[in-house]
Each structure stands twice: as structure tokens, then as C-alpha cells.
Amino acid sequence: MTPVELLRIFDLAGVAVFAISGALAAGRKSLDLLGVVVIAIVTAVGGGTLRDLLLDRSAFWIVNPTYLLTIIAAALCTMVYVRFRRAPEQALLVADALGLAFFSISGAQIAEASGTGGLIAVVMGTITGVFGGVLRDVLCAEIPMILRKGNIYATAAIVGTSAYVVLQDAGVIKLWAAVAGILVIVALRLAAIIWQLSLPVFTLEDRR
């Protein structure tokens, strides 16, 4: 399996998972059918699109329309599925953690392929992983989930992509560094959910 094929599989897996999570989020807001598809698309392609704009590449879903078809299919299937059965909340949290991990590492790899250094690869990986969810929350007029208390989400993406960059600097080959980065992100995210880990909160209060 070549690195390019690997990138491709990570990207498609992430796109499908995020489309499902976007469709479910839209369902909680009682949007109409089109609104659900739009939120699914935005959630799934938002991060990669911002990454591509910032790196001055063409948006990945314009180059290859398969992504859009995958997302629309995933959103429609989700709507049909939850008509008959309950949405599997537990399974979805795991799927979302996987999507975050795939997107973040593939985003970092695309940044590397554009010739950026390690710091920017971490930033681009994190943007790829989390920005779709930020757009989803902004469109629903909420403070984005990643900024609120009690979520190790972007943090997991930052730590995992940093691990990916550092391991490669230490001589580990790209494939294993990618696998390690993905495992770090999934493990951190699931640990945060299970034990309700969170970063300390910074509150500004007037003092005299």
C-alpha cells in the first residue's frame, strides 16, 4: 500500500464518519432534509477545505467528487436508519474519535507533502480534524464544542499529530508514525470520554 493510497483510505473513512455525526447533530436541531445534508457536508469537508485554502491547494472535494457522493449517501442512510432504530450513541463516540484521528493525521501528511515544517503540519492536522465540527456548531449558533469546558478534543489532535511529527524526526518510518499518531488520538479521546478528563479552565474575574 503506497502512502498515497493510505492517505486516501484515511480520508474516505473520516469523511463517512463525520457525515454521519453531522447528520445526527442536525437531527437534534430539527432541520429539514436539505439542512441535514448541508450540515453533514460541512462537518465532513470543512476541516480539509480550510486546510486546502490555507495551503493554496484546490479543495479536495472539487478535485474528486466521490467525496460529496459518499457524504450525501451517508447522510441519507443515517436519516433512514434512525427512523427504525435508535442511534448508537456509544458506537458514534468511538467512530467520531476514529474520524478525528484519520483526518488529523492525513491533514498533517498533506501539509508535509506541501513542504511545511513540523509546527505547521501539527496546526494543519488539527485544523483538518476539528474545523468541520467548529463550522457545524457555528451554523447551529452555538459556541463551538472544542472551545467549551470539559472536552479533550483538539488537544487529542494536537498531541497525536505532534507524536506523528516527533516520531518521524526520531527516524520512525512514515507509516508507523502515522499509526502511532492515530492510536494516540483515539486513546486520548476515549480516555477523556470514559474518565471525563478536561483541561483546566481559565476564568477571568475582577479582583480588587
Next chain:
Amino acid sequence: MTPVELLRIFDLAGVAVFAISGALAAGRKSLDLLGVVVIAIVTAVGGGTLRDLLLDRSAFWIVNPTYLLTIIAAALCTMVYVRFRRAPEQALLVADALGLAFFSISGAQIAEASGTGGLIAVVMGTITGVFGGVLRDVLCAEIPMILRKGNIYATAAIVGTSAYVVLQDAGVIKLWAAVAGILVIVALRLAAIIWQLSLPVFTLEDRR
């Protein structure tokens, strides 16, 4: 009339109409003079700007500053007008439907001219038509109108640009396909307003 001239007229008509609708929306939020002009600009150029960024073109209003002057003039005239007379709500709904139609078809034509396929032309046309309104609503901290129940808005743009693409595939010349696409969008939008048509809503509820 060449296709390029046609594009130009569609674009300018859409820009003026959307600037007026943006200024009126800002008036409902009691913004200051500059806020009104900013919302008018964002509403009028937001969709075309996102389209240009995604297609890796220069933003259309940077290349040709006439657009900005048109928008500023339209916003100021609107503010003066409503000081003396009531805003003609009915006329504006029709004007907005025309703006949506002009923008969507011209956006699809620009995408085609960039060499994209039919699916992406539909997506770009729809983005061009609706994204300015999405930005307007996000800036006013509201859930975008196109995502809420009871609006056939983006749907009209999708159906109309799809008609434009399919008709061309069927051998209809570009000009007539464009006219047909515009008529479809205007007709669908006005029908939705008159008979209050809406798409079914997708609501996620916990079931046991």
C-alpha cells in the same frame, strides 16, 4: 450578447438586489450605519467570494471594484428610502428570488468555465446563491435561514442549477439552459412562498 456579457449582467443584478435585502435585514437588528453597509456587502459578495476561493480564482470584487461601489450605493439608497416609505415586503421577496436565480446560474457558469463537472457546477451555483445569506445570518448570531424548517431556498437553487446542467447535457444551448434554470428557481421559490411549501423535517428523538 456574448455569454460573458450575460454573466456580467446576471452578476450585477444579483449584487444590487442582495445588497438591498442585506441592508433591510441589518435594519431589523438595529445596527449602525457602517454595520448596515458591512452586512449589505457580506450578503451580496459572500457567495461569489467563497466560490472564487474554492475554485482558486481571485475574488470577483477585487478584480472589479464596481461591485463594491454598487453595493454601497444600494445600501445607502435603501436606508434613505425606508426613512420615507415602508419597505415593500412583497416586492423584496420577488427581488430576492430573482437574485437567488441570477447568482446560482452565474455561479454554475463560472464553475463550468473553470472546467469542473456537472455535480460541482451545481454545488458552486448553490453556494454562490445562498452563502451570502448564510454569512448574514451567522453574523447576526442566528441559525442560518436556509437550514431552518419551512424554506425551499437552497433547494430551489439546487433544482434550478441541476436543470441548467441537465438541459445542456441534453443538447440545449447555454443561453436557453440558463434562462430555463432561472425560471425554475424563481418559480419554485415563489411557489414555496405562496403555498408555504417546505421539505420534511428530520427530528432525532430518543426512543426506547
Next chain:
Amino acid sequence: MTPVELLRIFDLAGVAVFAISGALAAGRKSLDLLGVVVIAIVTAVGGGTLRDLLLDRSAFWIVNPTYLLTIIAAALCTMVYVRFRRAPEQALLVADALGLAFFSISGAQIAEASGTGGLIAVVMGTITGVFGGVLRDVLCAEIPMILRKGNIYATAAIVGTSAYVVLQDAGVIKLWAAVAGILVIVALRLAAIIWQLSLPVFTLEDRR
């Protein structure tokens, strides 16, 4: 000091000041540590990034990662500082006015260097100065401060960058035109704060 060096100093000063103001804004929303850093980054680079995307340049902080390191350091220092002492509100309003002035003029200079005319230079300067704050407010689910009543903020940027453009057209050399533009922005902004100046509000009411 060459114009390029001048641009550089303006940019770095603006970035540091806006990072501090972003971190303090985040503190008022009780975000977690990472949320504070993200809001600081967005506030500091948002305007310049939109300018770069619109002008089809690479985002300035990707080309030179020093910016990100500066912002992260400024945000962390701010969080440590306010743990021991009160945030100096007065000093920060002045610092924010300086940041607005530096960013707006440097943004106009970058637009000029890209070969745009005067109107677009004013728009780009204003975007560079105010858009970071707009993103900060959108992420916090608020109507952006610059659109609300009682703020001469974007107005100060527009007047100052216009002065910069007009003075150069009148034969003043770039350096002095830049200094004049900066002074105009700072003076207008501080005057607006001290005497609570505001633009007239446009309110749309139904009349019969």
C-alpha cells in the same frame, strides 16, 4: 529602515497585542486552556489570513511560523499574569487601538504591494484590522462587536486607511502616510472610547 522591515514590525506588534486581547476575551467566557490559545490565535491571525486568501497569497503565518510562537507565548503569559494581578483594562483599550492601527495600515500596504487600487487597499486594510475580532465574536456566538451600536471601530480603520491612501496620492511619501494613517486610527478610536462617540443607528420599523 526599509518598507519591508516596517511592515514586519507593524505586523508583529499587532499580532502580540491582539493575542493578549483575544486571551482576555476568552477568559471572560471561561474557556479551557486550549480554547484560550485558539481564540488568541484566531483573533491575532484571522484578519491577515482572510486578506491573504482574498489576495491569493499564502497565509502569512504559514510562511513564517514565528507568528504562531509569538501568539502562543503571549496567550500563556496573559493567563499567568491575570492569575496574580488584575488585567489593566485601560492599558488594553489603548493597546487594542494600536493593534487595530498597525494591522490596518500594514494590510493596506500588502494590498498595494499586490497591485490593487486605492478602494481595495482600504477594504483589505480594514479586513486585516477588524476580521480577527469578528471571528472571535462569532466563535463566542455573539453578534460581532463591530456591527453593534456604539462602536467607532471599523470606522476608524476605514478613515485611517483612506487617509493613508489619499495622502500618498497627494504626494506624501509612504512612511509618513503610514504614520499619519496610524495616528488617525488611534486618535479616532481613543476619542470614541473617551467621549463614547457612535454612528447613527438604522432601525427598520413597520409604519402604517
